[in-house]
Amino acid sequence: DAGITQSPRHKVTETGTPVTLRCHQTENHRYMYWYRQDPGHGLRLIHYSYGVKDTDKGEVSDGYSVSRSKTEDFLLTLESATSSQTSVYFCAISTDNYGYTFGSGTRLTVV
C-alpha cells in the first residue's frame, strides 16, 4: 500500500507512560498525517507534516506531539498516556494533489 507501514500494530500501555508510534514511508512523499479513529467520530486529524521539521496541529492535537527528522518517518508521541487516548491511530500520506493512502493502523489501549 504505497509503501507505508505503522509500528507497532498493537500496544497496551499504562496511564502516565510515554508512548511513541511510528509511521514509515518508502516513497519520499512530502505530506504525512496522523489521525485517530473512535466510534462515533470518524477519523480526526491529530497532526500533520509538510516536510522535514515542518509540522502543524490538527483538530485534536492536545496531549500529542510529533516529529519529522527524516522524510520517511513521522513519529507521534503521547507524552503521558491517558485512557482517553485509547484509540486506533492511522497514518496517511498524500500521494498527489488529491490522493491519500492510509497505513494499517495502530490499536493503542491505555489501561
Added chain:
Amino acid sequence: ILNVEQSPQSLHVQEGDSTNFTCSFPSSNFYALHWYRWETAKSPEALFVMTLNGDEKKKGRISATLNTKEGYSYLYIKGSQPEDSATYLCAFGGGADGLTFGKGTHLIIQP
C-alpha cells in the same frame, strides 16, 4: 473546524437491494470530496475523489455524484452484496492540510 455530515449513521439493507447515503459539506472553498470504504481492523480504502461540480464516478456497482454548489454528495450501491458491509466515510478537503472526515455510514447487508 469544517463540518462534514453523513447520513444515515447506520443502515440495514437486504441483499440484492440498492441503497444510497449522503455526505454534506461546506459549499465554500471547495477543494475535493473523497469517499472511502473502511472495514474494522483494516485501513480505509479509497473509492472516489471528486473535484468538479456535477462529477459522477463509478466503480463496479458503486457510484457517486457531487454537487459543490449546494454542498452534498451521494454514494449509491446497486444490488447490495454481503461483501459491501462496511463503514463508508466521506472526507472534505485535501492538498497539504489533510482531510476532514464525516462520522461515516455503517452499512450492514442482510442475506
